[in-house]
Amino acid sequence: MREVWAVARKDLRIEWRSKVVASQVLPFAVIVLVLFGLALDADRSTLRSFTPGLFWVTVLFVAILTIQRSVSIETASSAFEALRLSGAAGWKIFAGKALAVAAQLLAIEAVMLLGVVVLYRSSFEDPVLVVTAALAATVAIATAGSLYGVLAVGMGVRDTILPMLLLPILAPVLVAATRAFDDGLSTAAVNGWAWCSLLACFALLYAIIGGVAYAVVLEDA
Amino acid sequence: MDLAVEVDQAVVLLDRFPALAQLDLTLPVGSVSLIQGPNGAGKTTLLRLLAGLATLDSGSARVLGFDVATQRRQVRASVGMLSPDAMLYEDLSIDENLSFWAALGGHGTDAVGAALERVAMTGAADQPVRSLSTGQRRRAALAAVAVRRPRLWLLDEPHAGLDQAGRTIVDDLIGDAIRAGATVIVASHELDRVRPLATHVLTVAGGVVHRSEVREGGSAHA
Numbered sequence: 297m298r299e300v301w302a303v304a305r306k307d308l309r310i311e312w313r314s315k316v317v318a319s320q321v322l323p324f325a326v327i328v329l330v331l332f333g334l335a336l337d338a339d340r341s342t343l344r345s346f347t348p349g350l351f352w353v354t355v356l357f358v359a360i361l362t363i364q365r366s367v368s369i370e371t372a373s374s375a376f377e378a379l380r381l382s383g384a385a386g387w388k389i390f391a392g393k394a395l396a397v398a399a400q401l402l403a404i405e406a407v408m409l410l411g412v413v414v415l416y417r418s419s420f421e422d423p424v425l426v427v428t429a430a431l432a433a434t435v436a437i438a439t440a441g442s443l444y445g446v447l448a449v450g451m452g453v454r455d456t457i458l459p460m461l462l463l464p465i466l467a468p469v470l471v472a473a474t475r476a477f478d479d480g481l482s483t484a485a486v487n488g489w490a491w492c493s494l495l496a497c498f499a500l501l502y503a504i505i506g507g508v509a510y511a512v513v514l515e516d517a
Numbered sequence: 518m519d520l521a522v523e524v525d526q527a528v529v530l531l532d533r534f535p536a537l538a539q540l541d542l543t544l545p546v547g548s549v550s551l552i553q554g555p556n557g558a559g560k561t562t563l564l565r566l567l568a569g570l571a572t573l574d575s576g577s578a579r580v581l582g583f584d585v586a587t588q589r590r591q592v593r594a595s596v597g598m599l600s601p602d603a604m605l606y607e608d609l610s611i612d613e614n615l616s617f618w619a620a621l622g623g624h625g626t627d628a629v630g631a632a633l634e635r636v637a638m639t640g641a642a643d644q645p646v647r648s649l650s651t652g653q654r655r656r657a658a659l660a661a662v663a664v665r666r667p668r669l670w671l672l673d674e675p676h677a678g679l680d681q682a683g684r685t686i687v688d689d690l691i692g693d694a695i696r697a698g699a700t701v702i703v704a705s706h707e708l709d710r711v712r713p714l715a716t717h718v719l720t721v722a723g724g725v726v727h728r729s730e731v732r733e734g735g736s737a738h739a
Contacts, residue, residue: 298620302620310608373605375606378661381568381570381596382618383594383621385590
């Protein structure tokens with residue numbers, strides 16, 4: 297596990313120094329929430345009922361930027377080649393990268409949750425469900441994103457293609473997370489915990505596939 | 518005689534261009550090899566092949582007994598490569614960079630201190646890489662190779678951008694590596710600098726070894 301923590305700590309330390317996510321991605325998330333609010337302000341109840349979907353669509357936008365940043369850390373100065381030369385197991389590097397992305401996304405989501413309370417007048421009817429769903433969805437997004445980020449590098453394609461690769465894969469996560477939040481924020485009568493269980497399955501599945509595939513890409517790239 | 522490198526009829530294509538064209542090469546453990554040749558001769562591609570970073574299109578290559586085609590991870594874990602890019606994280610200090618690479622390689626923090634001292638960068642350990650001069654970056658990159666304690670050192674133009682003291686450090690590092698039982702391969706245009714250290718001099722052109730010379734009196738014989 298030492299390698300996992302080393303990679304995660306390194307990425308988070310770089311973010312702490314560069315503040316790219318804090319100074320660019322986080323404001324972007326807030327701006328998107330504000331824009332959604334402006335677009336749907338005519339009817340506050342519509343805005344409130346759309347909150348889960350708007351929240352998770354924004355999270356996906358933010359996730360793409362965060363993952364691109366995570367990838368660019370490695371491609372700059374050929375550090376990705378150095379990672380390949382490190383001899384560390386691919387799944388450990390994958391886990392460390394995904395852990396760092398997840399930590400950053402969770403921090404942004406916490407601010408965004410505050411944002412939807414203030415901007416959309418949303419209220420948490422089941423905070424435990426909201427937090428659990430957010431954790432599971434974030435792990436799914438971070439693991440799938442970290443894999444597709446390195447795939448884009450390995451395939452030698454530009455990072456502008458990442459959203460096209462990643463968003464279709466994350467569509468089921470978007471649906472499940474939105475449904476779970478529907479219950480947690482009481483915007484629709486659904487069984488949120490069932491959707492949350494599905495999210496946990498996605499998270500597990502993406503983590504396993506990601507760990508195996510990342511190692512292959514790292515070795516063959 | 519144990520072999521560090523065994524390359525047989527290696528072909529590496531870069532965009533269908535044969536960067537290595539049926540190259541043959543055998544180097545013993547503990548040797549210092551100078552690879553010389555004009556730009557585009559295939560020197561860097563050869564180093565990348567030996568590091569497990571370039572894909573072999575035909576032929577075979579073994580590094581320290583590991584097949585570069587099927588045992589890439591073992592090959593990569595055994596080599597240290599100094600490339601023209603620093604391979605360091607700009608936002609981290611030298612110390613943080615070295616600690617990271619040491620942790621990934623399963624080495625302790627004692628390796629970091631030793632590597633910093635070896636390249637005379639102890640005083641600048643806390644400086645972020647982005648604030649370093651070209652020469653300091655080169656030294657830091659050398660320390661990042663040293664911290665991994667590789668069994669095969671692959672150095673691509675190691676003296677480039679270094680002052681006289683830095684060049685001496687490179688030569689000393691090569692000597693240290695040989696004394697520790699490692700093998701060193703240097704691709705360089707600075708023939709006067711590297712030749713006295715070398716036990717083998719290879720002239721590469723057109724993706725093949727044109728001339729191979731075994732010298733007495735290089736680092737391995739010192």
